[in-house]
Every structure is written in structure tokens, then in C-alpha cells.
Amino acid sequence: MTGEGRVPEELRGYEYLTSLEKYLAAGVRLGTRMSNKYLERRGFIYSVRPDGLRVFDLKHIDDRIRVAARMISRYDPGKVVAHTTRPYGYRPIEMFCKYVGCIAVPGRFVPGTFTNPYLDHYIEADLLVVADPRVDGQAVREAAITGMPVIALVDTDTPHEYVDLVIPCNNKGRKSLALVFWLLALQTLRERGVLGPQEELPVPYEEFEARTVL
Numbered sequence: 001m002t003g004e005g006r007v008p009e010e011l012r013g014y015e016y017l018t019s020l021e022k023y024l025a026a027g028v029r030l031g032t033r034m035s036n037k038y039l040e041r042r043g044f045i046y047s048v049r050p051d052g053l054r055v056f057d058l059k060h061i062d063d064r065i066r067v068a069a070r071m072i073s074r075y076d077p078g079k080v081v082a083h084t085t086r087p088y089g090y091r092p093i094e095m096f097c098k099y100v101g102c103i104a105v106p107g108r109f110v111p112g113t114f115t116n117p118y119l120d121h122y123i124e125a126d127l128l129v130v131a132d133p134r135v136d137g138q139a140v141r142e143a144a145i146t147g148m149p150v151i152a153l154v155d156t157d158t159p160h161e162y163v164d165l166v167i168p169c170n171n172k173g174r175k176s177l178a179l180v181f182w183l184l185a186l187q188t189l190r191e192r193g194v195l196g197p198q199e200e201l202p203v204p205y206e207e208f209e210a211r212t213v214l
Helices: 020-025 037-041 058-073 087-100 137-146 174-192
Strands: 045-048 054-056 080-084 103-106 127-130 150-154 165-168
Touching: 020 058, 020 174, 054 058, 058 127, 058 150, 058 165, 058 174, 080 087, 087 103, 087 174, 127 137, 137 150
Parallel strands: 080 103, 080 127, 127 150, 150 165
Antiparallel strands: 045 054
């Protein structure tokens, strides 16, 4: 048993980045009661539960994490920025950057960070990763102005304007954010050849989890 019950039969028979039980227990595929038509058309939303919650297709989540990791691995780590204003996302992006070597910007994104080279806090970046383009909009808009690609975690109700690569998932949950960024770090290091195909990070995904429950 897991946080979503028994593993559904339709999720079996595919080699996931981590165990199905771990994915389900972290609530990674649970969305909201609102639905983004773009995600529906792309087949990212698998079903609607009796309580109205949208449920993501877990294979799509797993595949997009792989694609995002491949994309991240092609950039100079010092030119990759991971940002979120969601408190549950602070530790996940900090731990992600610790292992991947990129720049973590948790909390408020100061206007001009990407667009004004005369500011002390200016960052010359080539790729932006955000936990939620809805609340991380300032960073996403500045990335768009500079032509910087954006990878974003998007929930079933999240707008995706200016996002180049979406990772459909629960981008609000404490455990879900931890697991997704743990997997992104793991797969990025595998893509770089730092870790072998069967090697894991030296810490479990729980180490990426926010310490304080809000």
C-alpha cells in the first residue's frame, strides 16, 4: 500500500527512474481540481478521481524528468539557475544545486537579476529551472526577455507561458518537490557520466525535503 493505495496495473511494465511505490507515496502525480487544457491535449492528465482531483500520467512525468535532465546536462552548471518562491521548494532546489553545481535562488527574485548587468545581484545565466511558473513569474518573464530557455514544474492548473519544457507533476507538495528535484539531480549526473546508469545519489530523496511543515 502507498499514499495512493495499491500500484495500478496500468503503471506496471515500464522501467521508471525510481520505484512506483516511491512515486505514489510522494504524491507526484496528484494534481488539483482545475485543469490546464494544454496539459489535457498533450495527454499529461491521465484521469479524474471521484473527489475531482486530476491525476497525471506517471509515465509522462518520468519521461519529462529524463528529458529535462538531458537538457540540463548540456549546459555549464555555473550558468544554470534553479529558482522558487515556494517555501517547500527552497531545500529541494538548494540540494539540487549542491549536487548538480548550479546556482540556487530560493525566495524572492529581485527584479533585474537576469536583465540588468549593472546590478550587484545580476546573474548571467543560460538556463532557468523553476518549481512553479505561476509564483516564479518574475524570473520566467526575465528569462523570456533575454531568450533564456525555461524548464518548469507545472501542476494541472499551472500556466505555462514562456516555458520551453514542462515537467507535469504535483509542484506544491513537500514530498513531491523533494522527489522530483532528487530525480532531476540523479539523472543529470547520470547524463553527465558522473554516475553510472544504476548508481544513486549518496543521500535518499528525503534529504531534499523541506524541514518545516507549513
